[in-house]
Amino acid sequence: MKDLFAVVMLLGIYSLLSASFFVAMDAVDVAFTEAAVGAGISTLLMLVVITMTGRSEKTTRHKPLLALLVVVFTGSMLIYGTFDMPYFGIADAPIHSHVAPRYINESMKEIGIPNIVTSVLASYRAFDTFGEVVVIFTAGIGVMALLSVSRRREDDEIETALNDSMHEQYLVIRIVTKILIPFILLYALYVQFHGDFGPGGGFQAGVIFAAAIILYTMLFGLNTARKVINQSFIQFIAAAGVLLYGSVGIVSLLNGANFFDYNVLASDPVAGQHLGILLIEWGVGCTVASVMILIFFSFAGRRDMHKHSVSNASNASNSNVKGESS
């Protein structure tokens, strides 16, 4: 398939389908995150890339038979390796007899929040979630190191921003977006703080918050969005989220318990767990939202620079042709 646009759409459809079969398997938190990240932000970022690279794949002269052979061989080895595993969902598999019953039985007593997924993610497995947050932060740093462009100071920025705000070509979508964005942001906050009781938590909330800001950026232009949300502030928030997460662990150490042991954060162990989960989910939400916004700003800034350089090059070649002909 040579059309990259169709490939990106197929990836989005695949993400949405996998979100729906996660729901069918009763894993609502995972489905929420998959729908938000895979079918939302990922598809959007790929589309931004396609506007820069062009819509169709370059035709290759040779057929990559060796690569196909390696892929088929590795895939069949992996499938052969899964024959030794216990059947899907069988009752006496090791994961169902040691770790999972302990979490399910002890979670309400030790941690006291109804959503067991959040209690496993944020308290029993806080180390793994810390690793995830640091990975997201590193991805944001990597994208900024590779793609960020220094902005040229333009004098007519302010008047173009004001003139463009109610440009008649985009009137309907801009007005509807201005109505919708407060609700999207409010929903992101709801998901953030409601993660203890229903599906939700820091990751989903951060992605939804970033989606609202990205919607604003897409419709009103990158310069206007950079005035609304200061980029250095967003960078600071990204780092502050990871720092908040880590310092919860450090405070636990300073109070005499293990790293990320929330029992010592307050006078009562259960209250300590609640406080610890609240703080780390807040850190996760901050980092995820700001990294998504930074990645989108880097991509869009690159695209603006690409468009400017293409138009400058065509202007230069036009003036060259005019100069030679006259």
Add this chain to the structure above:
Amino acid sequence: MDMILNISGALCLLVGSFLCISGGVGLLRFPDFYTRMHAVGVTDTLGAGMILIGLMFYSPDFLTFSKLVIILLLTLLIGPTTSHVLAKAAMHNNLMPKLQQEDNIKETSSSNY
């Protein structure tokens, strides 16, 4: 009273699913992008709205009911906007609607006078 709520809820759900299915049929059968999008935009918005209204009849408490009301308002706002944006993007990319051939011929013959 319970019976009336159940029946009207079931009726709304049925109407909503019929509308969604007919939107799907329209998506496959119409000849042109703009007609297809009109079919899907109208029937999807109303179909989702009817399904939500049908679910409102079955809601056990006020919290679920109010959440469904908010989702209904958002669907009614976002559905037509999405169709509008799609059509505008298609027009911007020079996808012309497929018009009938006789209108073009009549226009050119009348402009000769």
